[in-house]
Amino acid sequence: MKLILAPMEGLTDPIMRDVLTHVGRFDWCVTEFIRVTDSVLPEHVYDSYCPELKNGGKTSAGTPVHVQFLGNNPEMLAANAVRAVQLGAPAIDLNFGCPAKTVNRHRGGSILLDEPDVVHELVKAVRDAVPEHIPVSAKMRLGYLDEKHTLDNALAIEAAGANWLTVHARTKADGYTPPAYWEKIQPIREAIKINVIANGEIWNTQHAKDCQLQSGCDDLMLGRGAVTTPDLSLCIWENVHHPLLTWQDLVTLQIRFLNGNYKKAMNMVGRYKQWLGMMSKAYPEAKLLWDEVKRIKDLNEIILKLQQTI
Template sequence: MLTRVGGIDWCVTEFIRVSDRLLPRPHFHKLAPELRDGSRTPAGTPMRVQLLGSDPACLGDNAAFACSLGAPVIDLNFGCPAKTVNKSRGGAVLLKEPELLHAIVAEVRRSVPAAIPVTAKMRLGYDSPDLALDCARALAAGGATQIVVHARTKVQGYKPPAHWEWVARVQDVVAVPVYANGDIWTLEDWQRCREISGARDIMLGRGLVSRPDLARQIAAAQAGRNVEAMGWSELLPLLRDFWQQARRKLSPRYAPGRLKQWLAMLMRSYPEAVALFAAIRRESDCEPIDRLLGVDSAALVERRSA
């Protein structure tokens, strides 16, 4: 839905966890439904398939299968800081082993068609940035054509600040493009990140969820156009659409929580989101939320039944 707002060049799926087997087609379609539609969002934005795991051969097999389903790019996640993921040797914990990073990327590169790029995302390390440059070299030498650097270690999690100066250090040691990521919440953050990191390109995560037009603002600034921030009146139809999708796809028990999650992020940028969150904070039924958002409950139930 956010890709409809504009300014986004490409997006990445939620990571698909690969452990010890070739995953079935329905598993890929569940986490990457865009594969059914030319690997593009409904707005037409290209989508990359992201894999996470530690077994080179198994990742290679699943990457090849993803390509057969239509994945235009395979992205490898070496940045996830979640404890459960790291405990099962996935994500940022692998930054302790540059040799394994190289083996994974090289095997995936060997397994997928030559025309399919392989990209990677990393953090600065697990508990220190001592191996950051070695990890970046390993990824590039293995065949990664782009590297996204979340400028914090796993231990630092999402605590500010992001150390954008390390993005520049990584770019100095690899010949592939390096993208900056982390703590880019506003247009001013992007400008400072660009000055400090020297990165031409960035990846947005939480910043785009909390400010849906951030990519559009950045694209306008890059092109030398006037930057007009999205107002609440432009955002509200997206919020209604999000709620309607949650109502159709989730049980009534879980849909309100999903809306509250997004509103909690939007509160960072919109005072109106603070008021709306306060109004629905204690609501667990969908109908009062329908009324607050001006959504037709009966039509939603009808579509859900159909």
């Protein structure tokens, strides 16, 4: 079994990747998507999205970070993939799953799932451009508004030379509304020879087991569940159904997050409140803390309050 930390726009940024790989156990993680249009992006863009490139392509905990691109220009996707590899990316992933309206309106993300030939062209362009030893993968949903091209896209990605495929078990039309249809990954798993990784609605150890059983996949990508319950990967590895970290452990983790220095100009207070709000779904202590800090706007004041609870 492999466990992978999902790419989530506005959520699994470099600071969150540092925190979650520090406390959890992931085989690799994937950056938020880097939008590619008509140029090779300057190095400072890569520094912003993936500062881990300056650390051998790994988080401080030693977890590899794969660089994900989103776009519809095969030449520019290929050129940027080459540049990312030159900068130290250990692997390249292509996004065919983003459901955001703005992204889809500009012909990126999940809307391309209505064009399997284009999906094939984009993956093949990147696969042909980067060195053979660099893995190229893709992440897709079951479809855009329906599932009529599900297998066509999976076969296209395989034929283009991808090393593996991650499937979010919902269409774009489904959004993030439960449930995820894990059983619909099974036909994909049976239709292609490359590895398939299952993704969607894995919030606890039992969900992980059920997803494996219904999808036929050994490997899982964890998204919001890993952010809401930071030790989720450990629980799955250890096959336990209760948190392994104490609240005090998580307080230390929150302080690490607030002291993150990848993005100096980042609104850390807002980002922290977003995370704390998510954790309040899993931890009563987080709900109590949220009530105390929700009106605080000063970063140092929040850190001091956390330090006082240790």
